[in-house]
Amino acid sequence: xxxxxxxxxxxxxxxxxxxxxxxxxxxxxxxxxxxxxxxxxxxxxxxxxxxxxxxxxxxxxxxxxxxxxxxxxxxxxxxxxxxxxxxxxxxxxxxxxxxxxxxxxxxxxxxxxxxxxxxxxxxxxxxxxxxxxxxxxxxxxxxxxxxxxxxxxxxxxxxxxxxxxxxxxxxxxxxxxxxxxxxxxxxxxxxxxxxxxxxxxxxxxxxxxxxxxxxxxxxxxxxxxxxxxxxxxxxxxxxxxxxxxxxxxxxxxxxxxxxxxxxxxxxxxxxxxxxxxxxxxxxxxxxxxxxxxxxxxxxxxxxxxxxxxxxxxxxxxxxxxxxxxxxxxxxxxxxxxxxxxxxxxxxxxxxxxxxxxxxxxxxxxxxxxxxxxxxxxxxxxxxxxxxxxxxxxxxxxxxxxxxxxxxxxxxxxxxxxxxxxxxxxxxxxxxxxxxxxxxxxxxxxxxxxxxxxxxxxxxxxxxxxxxxxxxxxxxxxxxxxxxxxxxxxxxxxxxxxxxxxxxxxxxxxxxxxxxxxxxxxxxxxxxxxxxxxxxxxxxxxxxxxxxxxxxxxxxxxxxxxxxxxxxxxxxxxxxxxxxxxxxxxxxxxxxxxxxxxxxxxxxxxxxxxxxxxxxxxxxxxxxxxxxxxxxxxxxxxxxxxxxxxxxxxxxxxxxxxxxxxxxxxxxxxxxxxxxxxxxxxxxxxxxxxxxxxxxxxxxxxxxxxxxxxxxxxxxxxxxxxxxxxxxxxxxxxxxxxxxxxxxxxxxxxxxxxxxxxxxxxxxxxxxxxxxxxxxx
Amino acid sequence: xxxxxxxxxxxxxxxxxxxxxxxxxxxxxxxxxxxxxxxxxxxxxxxxxxxxxxxxxxxxxxxxxxxxxxxxxxxxxxxxxxxxxxxxxxxxxxxxxxxxxxxxxxxxxxxxxxxxxxxxxxxxxxxxxxxxxxxxxxxxxxxxxxxxxxxxxxxxxxxxxxxxxxxxxxxxxxxxxxxxxxxxxxx
Ligand code: SF4
Ligand code: SF4
Ligand code: SF4
Numbered sequence: 014x015x016x017x018x019x020x021x022x023x024x025x026x027x028x029x030x031x032x033x034x035x036x037x038x039x040x041x042x043x044x045x046x047x048x049x050x051x052x053x054x055x056x057x058x059x060x061x062x063x064x065x066x067x068x069x070x071x072x073x074x075x076x077x078x079x080x081x082x083x084x085x086x087x088x089x090x091x092x093x094x095x096x097x098x099x100x101x102x103x104x105x106x107x108x109x110x111x112x113x114x115x116x117x118x119x120x121x122x123x124x125x126x127x128x129x130x131x132x133x134x135x136x137x138x139x140x141x142x143x144x145x146x147x148x149x150x151x152x153x154x155x156x157x158x159x160x161x162x163x164x165x166x167x168x169x170x171x172x173x174x175x176x177x178x179x180x181x182x183x184x185x186x187x188x189x190x191x192x193x194x195x196x197x198x199x200x201x202x203x204x205x206x207x208x209x210x211x212x213x214x215x216x217x218x219x220x221x222x223x224x225x226x227x228x229x230x231x232x233x234x235x236x237x238x239x240x241x242x243x244x245x246x247x248x249x250x251x252x253x254x255x256x257x258x259x260x261x262x263x264x265x266x267x268x269x270x271x272x273x274x275x276x277x278x279x280x281x282x283x284x285x286x287x288x289x290x291x292x293x294x295x296x297x298x299x300x301x302x303x304x305x306x307x308x309x310x311x312x313x314x315x316x317x318x319x320x321x322x323x324x325x326x327x328x329x330x331x332x333x334x335x336x337x338x339x340x341x342x343x344x345x346x347x348x349x350x351x352x353x354x355x356x357x358x359x360x361x362x363x364x365x366x367x368x369x370x371x372x373x374x375x376x377x378x379x380x381x382x383x384x385x386x387x388x389x390x391x392x393x394x395x396x397x398x399x400x401x402x403x404x405x406x407x408x409x410x411x412x413x414x415x416x417x418x419x420x421x422x423x424x425x426x427x428x429x430x431x432x433x434x435x436x437x438x439x440x441x442x443x444x445x446x447x448x449x450x451x452x453x454x455x456x457x458x459x460x461x462x463x464x465x466x467x468x469x470x471x472x473x474x475x476x477x478x479x480x481x482x483x484x485x486x487x488x489x490x491x492x493x494x495x496x497x498x499x500x501x502x503x504x505x506x507x508x509x510x511x512x513x514x515x516x517x518x519x520x521x522x523x524x525x526x527x528x529x530x531x532x533x534x535x536x537x538x539x540x541x542x543x544x545x546x547x548x549x550x551x552x553x554x555x556x557x558x559x560x561x562x563x564x565x566x567x568x569x570x571x572x573x574x575x576x577x578x579x580x581x582x583x584x585x586x587x588x589x590x591x592x593x594x595x596x597x598x599x600x601x602x603x604x605x606x607x608x609x610x611x612x613x614x615x616x617x618x619x620x621x622x623x624x625x626x627x628x629x630x631x632x633x634x635x636x637x638x639x640x641x642x643x644x645x646x647x648x649x650x651x652x653x654x655x656x657x658x659x660x661x662x663x664x665x666x667x668x669x670x671x672x673x674x675x676x677x678x679x680x681x682x683x684x685x686x687x688x689x690x691x692x693x694x695x696x697x698x699x700x701x702x703x704x705x706x707x708x709x710x711x712x713x714x715x716x717x718x719x720x721x722x723x724x725x726x727x728x729x730x731x732x733x734x735x736x737x738x739x740x741x742x743x744x745x746x747x748x749x750x751x752x753x754x755x756x757x758x759x760x761x762x763x764x765x766x767x768x769x770x771x772x773x774x775x776x777x778x779x780x781x782x783x784x785x786x787x788x789x
Numbered sequence: 790x791x792x793x794x795x796x797x798x799x800x801x802x803x804x805x806x807x808x809x810x811x812x813x814x815x816x817x818x819x820x821x822x823x824x825x826x827x828x829x830x831x832x833x834x835x836x837x838x839x840x841x842x843x844x845x846x847x848x849x850x851x852x853x854x855x856x857x858x859x860x861x862x863x864x865x866x867x868x869x870x871x872x873x874x875x876x877x878x879x880x881x882x883x884x885x886x887x888x889x890x891x892x893x894x895x896x897x898x899x900x901x902x903x904x905x906x907x908x909x910x911x912x913x914x915x916x917x918x919x920x921x922x923x924x925x926x927x928x929x930x931x932x933x934x935x936x937x938x939x940x941x942x943x944x945x946x947x948x949x950x951x952x953x954x955x956x957x958x959x960x961x962x963x964x965x966x967x968x969x970x971x972x973x974x975x976x
Pocket of ligand 3: 802803804805806807808809810828844846924927928929930931932933
């Protein structure tokens with residue numbers, strides 16, 4: 014018999030220490046301290062705990078009033094990130110007690126991520142915005158008065174009118190994180206005749222969209238990870254940049270024996286599940302070109318596919334002729350034999366192979382060419398419209414074109430908006446102008462980081478007003494200080510959000526949106542291999558009665574601005590019913606299930622059974638061919654075929670500075686959400702052990718990071734899991750808004766250290782900054 | 790055969806996403822700053838660029854020879870009818886003997902109830918209603934499985950039939966019900 018009390022509590026100390034270090038990167042906190050910290054409560058204030066062994070209770074046990082009450086389930090859609098996963102919200106006594114995945118959706122299997130699980134803690138967060146506010150002090154001073162919605166609307170309407178009269182409607186820019194609110198939000202911008210309407214996409218996947226559009230004439234291309242046997246990530250990190258359906262598919266593929274190869278300067282969680290290739294930063298295109306070179310030299314590409322479905326391959330062949338593995342070894346630091354092996358393994362597993370096209374792209378100025386080259390290699394192997402390759406999303410409009418599938422095609426209705434006035438001038442970023450790179454920028458997105466430039470320089474014409482919806486450019490867009498400088502120069506800044514974000518703190522008017530758990534939104538089309546519609550509906554009454562859903566805010570504002578006719582609906586029940594009616598669906602049905610997919614439909618790959626099946630209905634380029642060479646790209650950037658551009662590498666003593674996502678936070682969105690903040694309150698700077706030794710920097714030490722123009726304080730996480738010439742931090746920390754009480758001043762805001770260089774097709778460039786690091 | 794509940798953790802499939810950690814908090818109303826379970830990282834181990842890493846779920850191991858039950862002066866810590874280790878918060882006096890006794894450091898004093906607290910397989914809230922534990926049903930990586938090890942048709946039995954499982958600190962003779970499978974993992 015063991016004497017229990019003497020069994021020492023060391024056992025899992027190491028493991029927890031490692032979690033804490035991995036997630037937080039801070040000082041080594043071992044489990045005992047962790048528990049101690051937990052026991053001692055948030056903020057380190059000592060909670061009275063009876064002495065060890067005292068036979069008294071620490072605190073009375075509160076009656077759990079909810080325990081006896083009925084639990085109901087409301088099917089809705091998550092918004093802790095942009096992915097809109099279908100959820101089952103558990104409600105007890107009018108309060109959300111827990112959120113789960115919607116079991117009616119087989120792609121999700123009732124699963125949601127840590128952020129999705131944390132929804133209730135955001136919903137009831139006392140730090141949310143609760144009332145409309147108008148600024149009373151200096152910009153950024155945090156001095157505001159609470160006002161009625163009517164006062165807020167009146168203030169905005171008057172200011173906008175002034176700007177329209179003085180500078181024209183084009184002087185007011187609109188930017189949002191892309192989402193269902195855009196139908197309403199953008200109607201205000203279009204209504205006043207502004208061409209300057211932007212999404213956040215330039216900070217995230219826009220170069221990928223550009224690439225897909227240039228090849229397929231459609232951005233709606235997706236990867237069938239779950240059925241793939243060989244998957245190569247070029248910086249993609251599915252296991253930390255969580256997209257529940259995709260993350261699960263990757264794990265399913267691994268479970269079925271797929272091999273994962275990860276090119277990333279940092280050892281990510283995804284890298285830990287496969288072969289990690291710590292590629293030299295900004296050289297990915299060299300690797301991809303060398304893959305093409307090997308496959309062409311081997312003669313193993315899918316000649317029939319290329320012949321049948323593509324155009325311009327000959328020009329690509331010429332371009333990669335000298336991009337040998339030997340050459341790529343010098344560029345990328347990856348041994349040539351490794352490159353050859355990966356290329357051959359990729360061929361061996363094709364068409365069930367995916368060279369991944371990325372998510373948060375925009376690594377370099379010509380990143381769109383990397384994304385095109387990636388898709389070229391996939392198309393060289395015919396990894397398209399077969400299980401385990403890429404496919405075009407099968408939404409209703411696509412299925413309609415296939416007689417055997419058309420019965421599954423139920424199209425959502427549009428709500429008619431009267432014609433908007435035609436903007437009197439071009440956009441500030443040149444989007445859509447032929448003969449310049451702007452020709453390639455997706456019209457619905459734009460180059461969002463041009464807004465601060467135009468505010469500050471007045472070029473090509475001045476921006477004087479800015480509406481920001483659920484977007485936080487101070488943290489999300491490169492060069493935070495420059496953005497702040499720009500915000501300070503505005504005549505009008507309107508921010509609608511749920512928290513006092515780092516951008517909201519500079520606003521003239523703050524409009525508090527209610528959370529996703531308290532509102533309807535437009536029905537989402539989330540079609541993938543089959544059509545899918547998802548509903549968001551309120552699970553509970555408004556927690557803070559003076560907050561409102563965006564569809565109501567912008568409708569009411571529009572009425573005040575004389576734009577009410579662009580919002581031809583009474584409420585969202587009506588709006589949604591009108592969307593659903595043409596599909597033969599009802600709001601009631603959607604409320605009961607939360608999600609609709611056609612019953613009995615199996616995933617549909619056009620070439621699954623017939624490798625010669627026509628792709629004319631999904632490829633919308635000249636002669637319905639997938640384009641290697643693109644006339645349009647040639648016209649816009651003189652690079653109809655991607656050319657390799659050699660970017661500088663860090664000098665001795667410098668590091669390339671890169672960023673990434675972590676599984677427990679969403680970009681600039683969740684640092685202040687109570688439960689997520691508790692799990693990971695701050696980030697730190699990953700630095701290679703050997704590099705840290707040279708600088709005399711130890712684990713957890715305070716450091717100063719500098720890019721020559723800006724400095725940032727932080728803590729070092731010394732690790733073997735990163736290239737010696739690279740440093741890394743997770744994105745979304747170092748928050749400057751005191752209104753985010755938990756997140757304020759904690760960690761590093763990476764975008765402060767990245768200069769606002771606008772990429773060739775309007776993208777931000779995330780990985781082109783070099784920094785030095787020293788002990789604080 | 791009698792039911793023998795067990796949790797199987799396939800370490801290679803855990804991605805450290807902490808969905809389980811958070812689901813447990815809401816399911817069991819675990820106070821701020823306290824956790825019944827977590828999935829910490831082990832690593833990176835090795836030297837650049839030859840490194841590896843995995844995640845190991847921390848939780849009460851549901852011992853069949855539970856030291857916490859042995860030391861509890863009030864019988865608050867006990868085995869239920871399925872042989873699972875449970876805490877009766879009403880009987881608990883917060884003496885912390887069990888916290889010290891647990892070789893897995895799995896217990897804490899719940900700062901709201903004042904009673905000893907730990908991972909329970911969500912017995913009352915879910916298992917008794919035929920549901921899987923909250924962590925299992927939200928497991929994003931597919932690492933967690935739960936069920937009756939004695940039922941050959943259960944997921945757990947099938948996985949255990951294929952792979953060799955380990956118990957933590959098996960040398961202590963605690964006979965846990967949490968089975969760790971390290972296939973495909975560099976320890
Ligand atoms: S990935 Fe997570 S946060 Fe994003 S929508 Fe899905 S559950 Fe919510
Ligand atoms: S803290 Fe409670 S459960 Fe633990 S030994 Fe003491 S009385 Fe028993
Ligand atoms: S939910 Fe599953 S994959 Fe995620 S940390 Fe928990 S055990 Fe691991």
